Amino acid sequence: MTTDDSSTPVTSNPDSERARISQRVGAIQPSATLAVDATAKALKAAGRPVIGFGAGEPDFPTPQHIVDAAIEAAQDPSTHRYSATGGLPELRSALAEAFSSTTGLEIEPAQVLVTNGGKQAVFQTFATLLDPGDEVLLPAPYWTTYPEAIRQAGAVEVPVLAGADQGYIPTVDQLEEARTERTRVLVLCSPSNPTGAVLTPEQVAEIGRWALEHGIWVVTDEIYHALTYEGMPFTSVLKAVPELAETTVLLGGVAKSFAMTGWRVGWMVGPADVIKAAGNLQSHLTSHVNNIAQRAALAALTGPSEPVEQMREAFDRRRRLIVEKLSAVPGFTVPTPTGAFYVFPDVSGALGREIRGKKVTTSTELATVILEEAEVAAVPGEAFGAPGHLRFSYALADDDIVEGIDRVAALLSE
Incomplete structure (x- = not known):
């Protein structure tokens, strides 16, 4: 507190000295x-x-059998209480089994973290892997949330633009041109939001081997994996290049394939130490995902595929x-x-x-x-x-x- 010439107290206003918002x-x-x-x-x-x-x-x-599972869960008193931050054990086990099938690797439940939708998985992954000054190779066109999440981690996105003339898919030459000594992560999204482009198995393998050669982490968003057409297969980067298992995080959720956007269940799958660290962050951020939604997600994963x-x-x-x-x-x-x-x-x-x-x-x-x-x-x-x-x-x-x-x-x- 200061005084003016008339000795009237003047209270300093913090908002006059800095912006109200960080x-x-x-x-x-x-x-x-x-x-x-x-x-x-x-x-x-x-x-x-x-x-x-x-x-x-x-x-x-949302398919009726999933809704029915949620109704049953809501009537179960065990869902009315806190549960483990990482997710319900049965859901983590089901996810580990599903990813073991799509990757050909042995995925353990400890390598799975259930999140409040895919966006939380994206933010936590970048927060866990990145330090200020790190660079992230971001193929463009890209989903709007990626750059914001990268910046919140203090890192810098490096867009790598692939136009319509190349099917919106970047080449290894383009990625190599953008790589620097600060490159830490490469983001993949196939099938792609916003373009609908799907990497062929050969393209996935070529990009994956390049990332492995240069010691670059791969963050791969696979939330649209069940939605491909014209006989185009979905190929997980870990299926194509299993040697990337220790430097890859897979992201996904139930929103798109199961028509469950409002249920807010996503996941991270990766090395156990990364998943443990991200779980520590989530324990302070949101704790666990709604138990009823988790039980619905379990029904989605294990129920009929029709x-x-x-x-x-x-x-x-x-x-x-x-x-x-x-x-x-x-x-x-x-x-x-x-x-x-x-x-x-x-x-x-x-x-x-x-x-x-x-x-x-x-x-x-x-x-x-x-x-x-x-x-x-x-x-x-x-x-x-x-x-x-x-x-x-x-x-x-x-x-x-x-x-x-x-x-x-x-x-x-x-």
């Missing part, structure tokens, strides 16, 4: 995909006939439909995705013009015009490190796909 948190950008989805839902609530292609969320209900296959077949039909419709939009170049439920057209041919009196020079401006004039919501490529593109999710009804893309085509044909 630099670390203040630098975080909101999720572009969730922002687009929220805008679309707000407009629909206001009575506008908006069709939203923004959110990566299946439009199917509902998952039925959803995959529906996504495949919608995939072919939206590619056909988007390919007819003036200025759009549309690579055919073979996984996930996204299509990522290059829209540079639709830029540099006026649309209903509005100058459109970027994909962000194009997305804004499409939303305002055609009442269709898509996510601009800038959010994914790939300007000149738009992401359309086809996790919505066939009729909405047809109506929405027809609106875009009509607008850009004027």
Whole structure:
């Protein structure tokens, strides 16, 4: 406390001396995909006939046997209490068994950590592996959360852009050019959000061997592993290069394949020491995942596979439909995705013009015009490190796909 010339006490104001929000948190950008989805839902609530292609969320209900398992769990008093931070033992065992099957390695339950959705798995993995100044090779287009999570760990993302001309898949030569002595981690996401691209077994092996040669950790997001099409196989990097077992963390969750986005169950799978350290972090951050949701996830993993296959077949039909419709939009170049439920057209041919009196020079401006004039919501490529593109999710009804893309085509044909 100080005084002025009249001896009146003056209390210092901490907010006048520094920002109210920390630099670390203040630098975080909101999720572009969730922002687009929220805008679309707000407009629909206001009575506008908006069709939203923004959110990566299946439009199917969670399969009934999973819901039934959750109801049964809710009535079991044992689920009403704290449980182990790492996850219910039976769920960790089921996950260890599943990953032993997909990787060909012997995965132990101690190598599994159950998290509150896939995003917590992403944040905890980077927090566990990275120190300030470390660099992360991030193939672009990339999911919007990766760079934010990397920065929160004090590290630096190094985007490696692969365009439509190479199927949105980076080459080893590109990765090598971006590598420095500070490179610590390589991120893989196959099938990809936002592009729907899937690495072939040969590409996975080539990239994996390169990472092994240079002592680089691999963080591989496999949440869309069950959603591939046209006979394209999913290949885990540990199946292709088992020698990476001590320097790889696999990420996933029940959200996409089982239509369980709201249940918030994800996981990390990796070396036991990494999983233990991440579990220590989680013990202070959120403790364990909701027990009822964990029991539902167990039912998803161990129950019948027919509902998952039925959803995959529906996504495949919608995939072919939206590619056909988007390919007819003036200025759009549309690579055919073979996984996930996204299509990522290059829209540079639709830029540099006026649309209903509005100058459109970027994909962000194009997305804004499409939303305002055609009442269709898509996510601009800038959010994914790939300007000149738009992401359309086809996790919505066939009729909405047809109506929405027809609106875009009509607008850009004027």
